[in-house]
Amino acid sequence: MVAYYNEYSKVYVSVDCIVFGFEEGHLRILIGKRKMDPGRGEWSLYGGFVGNNESLNDAANRVLYDLTGMEGIYMKQAGAYGEVNRDPGDRVISVAYWALINVKDYDEHLREQYGLEWVNIDELPQLYSDHNRMVEKALRMMRKRISTEPISFNLLPELFTLTQLQNVYEAVCHEEVDKRNFRKRIKDMDFIEKTEKIDKKSSKRGAALYRFNEKSFSEDPNFKL
Missing domain, CATH: 3.90.79.10 (Nucleoside Triphosphate Pyrophosphohydrolase)
Structure with a gap:
């Protein structure tokens, strides 16, 4: 050479x-x-x-x-x-x-x-x-x-609660968010799917477990958390 x-x-x-x-x-x-x-x-x-x-x-x-x-x-x-x-x-x-x-x-x-x-x-x-x-x-x-890309899900297990998702957002941004408004936005997102499974570790009543659907996200160009 x-x-x-x-x-x-x-x-x-x-x-x-x-x-x-x-x-x-x-x-x-x-x-x-x-x-x-x-x-x-x-x-x-x-x-x-x-x-x-x-x-x-x-x-x-x-x-x-x-x-x-x-x-x-x-x-x-x-x-x-x-x-x-x-x-x-x-x-x-x-x-x-x-x-x-x-x-x-x-x-x-x-x-x-x-x-x-x-x-x-x-x-x-x-x-x-x-x-x-x-x-x-x-x-x-x-x-x-974090507000324009679904990077939060890389920090979470495959199945997660909405509380866990909110906690990730708050930990990264170092600020509290309104629980009601946060969950309302999440439930409007088709790519965050509610499963039939329940997490019984976080509370006596249990919390619904969700998953991120990457295929559905790719079809949603207007993501904003």
Whole structure:
């Protein structure tokens, strides 16, 4: 292979993954302590360097699969971070991705293997380098999308109650919504289907369980939560 650009300096390119989950009424994020220098022992997002034969998306999907063991995860790019001194180890440009998963689908053995913790977003500690900025950007993007895209369902089990759905919306947007109006809007959406199953864990009377119908959603261009 002919070598080009030899007169230019080389930089490293990495991906950092912001994994959000929802549990017990809280929006949570998956973080861990760095096991390498620089920054050993500091709280950090999980990431990795982009391989020579990988696209950015391929690298992010690889990192997410290594981290969660899950494929087909909802994932969006949150932007590139390239301040000259952002990484004291070397010149590193990082592209951040945010992903949404259902905490119950995540293999606890993998979490323990990588030494990771689910932390409430309101209790997020100081992270390595500019990782807090990445999280803030991802949160803004998620809050903007949640009312116009059905991303909430990525944080929920296949069957969910309306209370769970409302709790997700409130946790992401960090604001309370009127229960009556919220449920009225939900019941007008054909792609949120009521099933015959009942969740008896949340109350003595039990609550109806619903599911998201992706096919019906694709036929509804006017979604707005």
